[in-house]
C-alpha cells in the first residue's frame with residue numbers, strides 16, 4: 001500500500017471492471033475519483049463501497065478531463081474502441097501521469113484480437129498519449145476475480161507491463177491492494193502477449209464453463 005495517498009481516476013467506473021477496481025482499491029491509501037457517462041450507475045456503487053469501507057475516500061466526477069486533471073493514476077476502464085476518443089479528451093492533463101490500460105481488444109465472437117499483430121491496445125494507447133506513462137495491468141484478471149482473488153486455494157497472478165520503473169512499482173502496489181499477486185512481465189511491448197493470454201483464457205472459459213471465475217497462476221519453486 002502506498003505511504004503517500006495517491007489519487008486514482010477511474011473512467012468507466014460503473015462498468016464491470018471499473019466498479020471491481022474501485023471496490024477492491026477502496027480499502028487502500030487512495031483517493032478515488034469515479035466517472036461514468038451514466039452517472040446513475042455510480043450512486044449504488046458509492047453506497048456499496050462505503051458499506052465495506054466506511055472510511056473510503058470517494059468522489060463522483062462529472063467529466064473525464066477534470067477527473068484526470070486531479071489524478072496521479074488514470075485507469076481507462078472502457079472498451080478499447082473508446083480509448084482513442086478518451087485519450088483525445090484527457091491528453092493535456094495526463095502528461096507524465098500513469099495511465100493504466102486494462103483493455104483486451106477482442107472481437108465480438110471472442111475469436112481474435114482486433115489490433116494489428118505488431119502492436120497491442122496498450123501500445124496504441126501509449127501512441128495516443130505520448131507524454132503519459134502507460135502501464136498494462138488488470139487485463140488478465142476477470143471482473144469476477146476481484147471479489148475472489150484466491151481460486152482453488154491459490155492467489156491469482158496479475159501481470160503488469162510498462163516502460164517506466166516507478167510507474168510499474170506504483171501499479172504493483174495497486175494490484176497488491178486489489179488482492180492479486182503482481183508479476184512484472186516486462187516492458188510495454190509484452191502487452192500483446194498479455195492481451196493474447198486473456199483471449200485464450202476467455203476461449204477456455206467459454207469452452208470449459210469456468211463461469212468467468214478463472215485466472216492465471218505461475219507455479220514455481
Ligand SMILES: NC(=O)c1ccc[n+]([C@@H]2O[C@H](COP(=O)([O-])OP(=O)(O)OC[C@H]3O[C@@H](n4cnc5c(N)ncnc54)[C@H](OP(=O)(O)O)[C@@H]3O)[C@@H](O)[C@H]2O)c1
Pocket residue numbers: 011012013014015016017018036037038041076077078079080082085086102103104105138139140141142143144
Ligand atoms: N470484464 C472483464 O472481466 C474484463 C477483464 C479484463 C479486462 N477487461 C477490459 O476492461 C474494459 C472494460 O470492460 P468491462 O467488462 O468493464 O465493460 P463494461 O462493463 O461494458 O463497462 C465499460 C464502461 O466503459 C464505459 N464507456 C464505454 N464507451 C465509453 C466512451 N466512449 N466514453 C466513456 N466511457 C465509455 C461504459 O459507460 P456506459 O455505462 O455509459 O456504457 C462503462 O462504464 C475493456 O477494455 C475490457 O477489455 C474486462
